[in-house]
Amino acid sequence: xxxxxxxxxxxxxxxxxxxxxxxxxxxxxxxxxxxxxxxxxxxxxxxxxxxxxxxxx
Amino acid sequence: xxxxxxxxxxxxxxxxxxxxxxxxxxxxxxxxxxxxxxxxxxxxxxxxxxxxxxxxxxxxxxxxxxxxxxxxxxxxxxxxxxxxxxxxxxxxxxxxxxxxxxxxxxxxxxxxxxxxxxxxxxxxxxxxxxxxxxxxxxxxxxxxxxxxxxxxxxxxxxxxxxxxxxxxxxxxxxxxxxxxxxxxxxxxxxxxxxxxxxxxxxxxxxxxxxxxxxxxxxxxxxxxxxxxxxxxxxxxxxxxxxxxxxxxxxxxxxxxxxxxxxxxxxxxxxxxxxxxxxxxxxxxxxxxxxxxxxxxxxxxxxxxxxxxxxxxxxxxxxxxxxxxxxxxxxxxxxxxxxxxxxxxxxxxxxxxxxxxxxxxxxxxxxxxxxxxxxxxxxxxxxxxxxxxxxxxxxxxxxxxxxxxxxxxxxxxxxxxxxxxxxxxxxxxxxxxxxxxxxxxxxxxxxxxxxxxxxxxxxxxxxxxxxxxxxxx
Numbered sequence: 446x447x448x449x450x451x452x453x454x455x456x457x458x459x460x461x462x463x464x465x466x467x468x469x470x471x472x473x474x475x476x477x478x479x480x481x482x483x484x485x486x487x488x489x490x491x492x493x494x495x496x497x498x499x500x501x502x
Numbered sequence: 503x504x505x506x507x508x509x510x511x512x513x514x515x516x517x518x519x520x521x522x523x524x525x526x527x528x529x530x531x532x533x534x535x536x537x538x539x540x541x542x543x544x545x546x547x548x549x550x551x552x553x554x555x556x557x558x559x560x561x562x563x564x565x566x567x568x569x570x571x572x573x574x575x576x577x578x579x580x581x582x583x584x585x586x587x588x589x590x591x592x593x594x595x596x597x598x599x600x601x602x603x604x605x606x607x608x609x610x611x612x613x614x615x616x617x618x619x620x621x622x623x624x625x626x627x628x629x630x631x632x633x634x635x636x637x638x639x640x641x642x643x644x645x646x647x648x649x650x651x652x653x654x655x656x657x658x659x660x661x662x663x664x665x666x667x668x669x670x671x672x673x674x675x676x677x678x679x680x681x682x683x684x685x686x687x688x689x690x691x692x693x694x695x696x697x698x699x700x701x702x703x704x705x706x707x708x709x710x711x712x713x714x715x716x717x718x719x720x721x722x723x724x725x726x727x728x729x730x731x732x733x734x735x736x737x738x739x740x741x742x743x744x745x746x747x748x749x750x751x752x753x754x755x756x757x758x759x760x761x762x763x764x765x766x767x768x769x770x771x772x773x774x775x776x777x778x779x780x781x782x783x784x785x786x787x788x789x790x791x792x793x794x795x796x797x798x799x800x801x802x803x804x805x806x807x808x809x810x811x812x813x814x815x816x817x818x819x820x821x822x823x824x825x826x827x828x829x830x831x832x833x834x835x836x837x838x839x840x841x842x843x844x845x846x847x848x849x850x851x852x853x854x855x856x857x858x859x860x861x862x863x864x865x866x867x868x869x870x871x872x873x874x875x876x877x878x879x880x881x882x883x884x885x886x887x888x889x890x891x892x893x894x895x896x897x898x899x900x901x902x903x904x905x906x907x908x909x910x911x912x913x914x915x916x917x918x919x920x921x922x923x924x925x926x927x928x929x930x931x932x933x934x935x936x937x938x939x940x941x942x943x944x945x946x947x948x949x950x951x952x953x954x955x956x957x958x959x960x961x962x963x964x965x966x967x968x969x970x971x972x973x974x
Contacts, residue, residue: 455852462837462852466845473849480822480850480858483815487864494863495715495870 508533509670513728516673517575520567527560527567527578531622534580538624538671541968544652546644547666549585549597550626556580559622566620575731577620582675584663585626586633588708589613596710597629599642599839600832610708611740612676612719619735624672628662633678633712634825635844636905637661637895648690648892649966650932655895657690657888659683660722664691667722668966674723674732680712681821682887682910684720685937688922689887692933693964695729695952696722698910700942701917702747704733705740713824714745716817716914725962726923726953730754733945749943757950762798765951768805768880773909777810780889787926787934788886791955795884798958800951805876805883808869813912816869819854819862820915826851843898870916874941877918882951883939885909887922891932913939921948924961933964 455470456463463470503511508530511519519525535553542548563578572578583589586596588606590613595601609617617623628646630636637645637655646661648654649669656665660677664687667675677684679698688696697720704719711717719736723729733754740746769792774780780788796802807813826833829848837845877883889907893900913920918939926934940948956962 455849459834459837459852461835462833462845462849465837466849469842469846469849470853472846473853477822477850477853477858480815480818480854483811484819484862484865485812486861487868492864492868494860495866 505529505533509537511673512725513575513579513673513723513731514725517572517579520578521572523568527563527622528557530578531556531560531580531624534624534671534673541669541671545647545649545665545669545671547628547646547662547669547671548625549595549628549643549662550592552592552623552625556622556624563620563622572620574619574735576616576735579621579674580624580672581616581621582625582627582663582666582672583613583623584629584660584675584677586629586678586710587613587676589623589626592626594710595626595642596632597641597643598631600836602642606708608708611705611743612736613708615735615738627666627675630659630661631841631844632710632829633659633680633683634847635841636901638841638843639896640841645895647895649968650692653894654892654932655690655901657686657688657892660687663687663722664694664696667724668692668694669968670965674721674728677720677722678709678712679718679720679914680716681817681914682908684722685887685910685920685922686908688722689935690892690933692924692935692966693962694722694724694924695726696720696922697729697733697945698913698920699733699737699945700747700919702745703749703943703945704736705738705743705746707740707743711828713821715824716821718914726949726956727755727758730758730946730949752946754946754949757946758953760950762795762800762951762954765800765882766880767795767800767802767951768876768883769802770807770883770885771804772806773810774886774889778889778907780886781891783891783926783928784886784889784934788884788936791925791936792884794955794958798954802884803880805880807876807912808872810909810912813869813915814906816862816866817911817915819858820866822848822851823854823859826854866915873912873916873918877941881940881947885937885939887935887937891928891930891934910937918942919945919948921952923952923955924964925959926961927964
């Protein structure tokens, strides 16, 4: 099965943005990939997600 | 005191004189108004000045104080509002074309608390668009300028709040802080104090959201004491803000003069020496600050937190994902109505998946636990704020390069309270600053440490050279 790239999904859902600002979307993809690579993905089952609303109440 | 210098009075000083009926709120307001008339054409700190309305409020306050005494230390005190805070019957524009006609029906919870305490509102203040873009020139209002050097940016996104307070056009202003937006102007505008309280301590109701789980309401003042006085009014449970903490009221001024003796301070040196390298001036000012804290009796040692790079990236993923959920419909239907800088910064949020967001939230929990563990070993963290002096306001490549070179976002991710104060001047005479960070709800301890630093140094007394930049 073919993989659909996030930018393609964005183009489908945000047609005007994709049409008018293709360079900004290309740049955004680089930024998003870098963010992803900078954050460790916790190992399976090792961490519940933060529920910050409950942190300090 | 001469009428021409009343704007130099802190809230603490003015409030005492108002209570003794030696100063009228209308006179105090007029001093700021006169100063703003001279400086605002250069600084662009206001999106919507409301001096006439504020003057009426000040006169009413005066009559009430004469009749029955002041309601609080803020009675008759002018306070500015970043233009993402609702002020009933006035537009909350978020400095954006998209919300130019967005008239608020009610006050934000924080605005309402200030109003009940008797504060007056001289205007809505400039912000980066939606508290997120950069200083941009393709918006309905010009960007605020740095009072220390009008060619440079004043930090942001609470840019107008920082510029107005640093330039003595207001004694205090509210700002918001999602990735450092109160503490950034506290660094860049110098001589002022910026507090991001613990997540949940101050209600965000009626403040336009950027990222729900990172947004904080904070304040900018000229002294530590004034900041604590403001927090006394702003803090408190709000059942209509799902993040609001239900805690008993406290007096944040109670430990102000407690000094530093025996206080354990952890210096997070690796943030600005290893993870990202600060400018030599910034690094030197932080070392000098650590020496001051030690000389004044604190026990200072280096501590290690998770990497600043990972903390910042996790903050960014959460911020962008949540912001994209707020702006999704406008990004789809009105992308051209944003500043190009805001749009450029927003779009990565549309490229993140639900999995990316949840993984960042999972990692967030681990990172917060690691910071909390260190804060059981020390009382206060000494942390860099920005790593560079503010650049020219129109230098977009440099704005982009330095945008992420800051150490404030980790404490939006973690929710810990963080206080920004001035700690030096760079070789090109621009202000430098640091952050003090504490355990949840330790604001009074942060104020105590900052007040001791204020007593031991002269940085907070420095003011921007506005007489040279904007002659009378």
